[in-house]
Amino acid sequence: MPPNSDPVVAADAVTVRFGSTEVLRGLSLRADRGRVTALLGPNGAGKTTFLRCCTGLIAPSGGSLRVLAERPGTPAVTARVGLMPQSTGAWSGIRAADLLRYLAGLYAHPLPVEALIERLGIGTYADIPYRRLSGGQQQTVNLAGALVGRPELVFLDEPTAGLDPHARRTSWDLVRELRASGVSVVLTTHAMDEAAALADEVVIVDRGRVAVSGTVADLTADGTSLEDVFLRHTHAEAGR
Numbered sequence: 001m002p003p004n005s006d007p008v009v010a011a012d013a014v015t016v017r018f019g020s021t022e023v024l025r026g027l028s029l030r031a032d033r034g035r036v037t038a039l040l041g042p043n044g045a046g047k048t049t050f051l052r053c054c055t056g057l058i059a060p061s062g063g064s065l066r067v068l069a070e071r072p073g074t075p076a077v078t079a080r081v082g083l084m085p086q087s088t089g090a091w092s093g094i095r096a097a098d099l100l101r102y103l104a105g106l107y108a109h110p111l112p113v114e115a116l117i118e119r120l121g122i123g124t125y126a127d128i129p130y131r132r133l134s135g136g137q138q139q140t141v142n143l144a145g146a147l148v149g150r151p152e153l154v155f156l157d158e159p160t161a162g163l164d165p166h167a168r169r170t171s172w173d174l175v176r177e178l179r180a181s182g183v184s185v186v187l188t189t190h191a192m193d194e195a196a197a198l199a200d201e202v203v204i205v206d207r208g209r210v211a212v213s214g215t216v217a218d219l220t221a222d223g224t225s226l227e228d229v230f231l232r233h234t235h236a237e238a239g240r
């Protein structure tokens, strides 16, 4: 689907400061409607911090940020957005199916929970308390939680980290289905093959700013691999 002129995320010179450390240092990007935008960057580059800004969990210290043309975190926009966090300690003893039913109850028009459980292969562990699930199972439940409210924009923070190849392919298929149904996706990943397989637009973040962005084809037009483009435009975390 070609991008229209109305971005789902518009960030202009966004800054975030934690104490004396500036973690986002003038980050500017746009993510287009109906597309998959992948944020790549070294550990500590600020990707999660940016997603937290986009979902209203952190207020930027400076710059301008609009999500679905609104200020992030307002009830109106929160209801239209899904977030799959990297990890969450919040759920603890609740069983996966009960958690998803609870989350579904927060939305006006949720997806049918049983169908979502079936689609993501959660059925075999749906009655196990969240804290006893394996890391990959928790990831999958987190993904279901991000989707249950039928978001028009979904933020996925390292959605396939720790997943086995079957679960990873299921997640890839799901991201493609989301895009085909018009949902906009912004995801982070450290897997270059994942970015190449899924992303319409790749944004490489380094030390709190966008180092380079474009389609995978554009970025690798000279025959360089995406990993080499990444290495060329970023610094190792220890070099901060």
Ligand SMILES: Nc1ncnc2c1ncn2[C@@H]1O[C@H](COP(=O)(O)OP(=O)(O)OP(=O)(O)O)[C@@H](O)[C@H]1O
Pocket (backbone or CB within 6 Å): 018, 023, 041, 042, 043, 044, 045, 046, 047, 048, 049, 050
């Ligand atoms: N609440 C916080 N207080 C202080 N520093 C923080 C806080 N949250 C994040 N940081 C710091 O901000 C920097 C960016 O962290 P962030 O999690 O956004 O990186 P990332 O790009 O998502 O990294 P990774 O790829 O390792 O997940 C890190 O140096 C981190 O220690």
